[in-house]
Amino acid sequence: MAANKLSKGYNLRWESSRMMLPEHREQILEEKCKEQKFNPPILDDDQLQEINRVIAKSIEQERAVTITYAEKYGTAKFCGWIQKVNMIEGWLKIINDEDTLRLSFERILQVEIC
Template structure:
């Protein structure tokens, strides 16, 4: 066997380099694949959420709201402190006085 054929895996050694940019792009691709599609709510569910929202505002009850944001479902818990009809948004005051502004078109579920 010739000496140049006994070099082992040296021919491919240069391609083993993995830059931080490569890792970042692979993680970004994985995150994009895991994103969810926004579900479409039927009118009955919208009416049920509207009634729950009105009851929570009237009696100042704690609610848990599930929202769709950036391909993920996020849950917020607290009391409704403000409802903005023109912007179609709800402000929820959570634990430790955190304020959440939730757009109503992103809301998936409201539970007392």
Template sequence: MREKTVSKKENLFVASRFVLPEHRETYIRIKAEERRYIPPELDEEQQAALSEEVWRAFQSGSGVAVTYYDGQSPKRRVGCVVHVDQASRRIKLKAGEEAVWIPFDRLLHVQMGATS
């Protein structure tokens, strides 16, 4: 049988016979790190603005859209802030029956007036 030919663009390591397994693993790890999302660092002024928006949403009971970093990528949730835990620096966001605790240091953006 004839082997299927693979272009270098499709698979760099199948087309090359001189690549050690260690080099292949390192290359794959580097490419995965390049695709990894890195959240922006917020300065004190931006954090204060987010804190103020969260507090206003908590006081008014209005809907809020929260964008936060979950450890892998940015996530967006819409709901109501039902609890602000100042000691642990986190908020409890409730959307329907589901409630989620979000650490304040993971918040990226808060928008008031959002509806589910």
């Protein structure tokens, strides 16, 4: 006789937990994606000089920039005006109408003038 759910040794109390709702599956997949940390690429000297040039130009002309930067699990973008650059501590402050971002130089991947 083959074993079935009613055979001795099966736990009927937890049998119903084998089914998973689509919402729960999506949440589990999102958590797995978050566990995979993002390793940003190492920028070469030309890319760093280009970032420096664009930042200097945007400050000089008082133009907004879009900065692509590294976060823990991927990249993010922020658009605004560069308000302050602290060369000693290695960060810059960007503002727009809704938010303010203080970003370290190491996290910057790309800068474009809007």
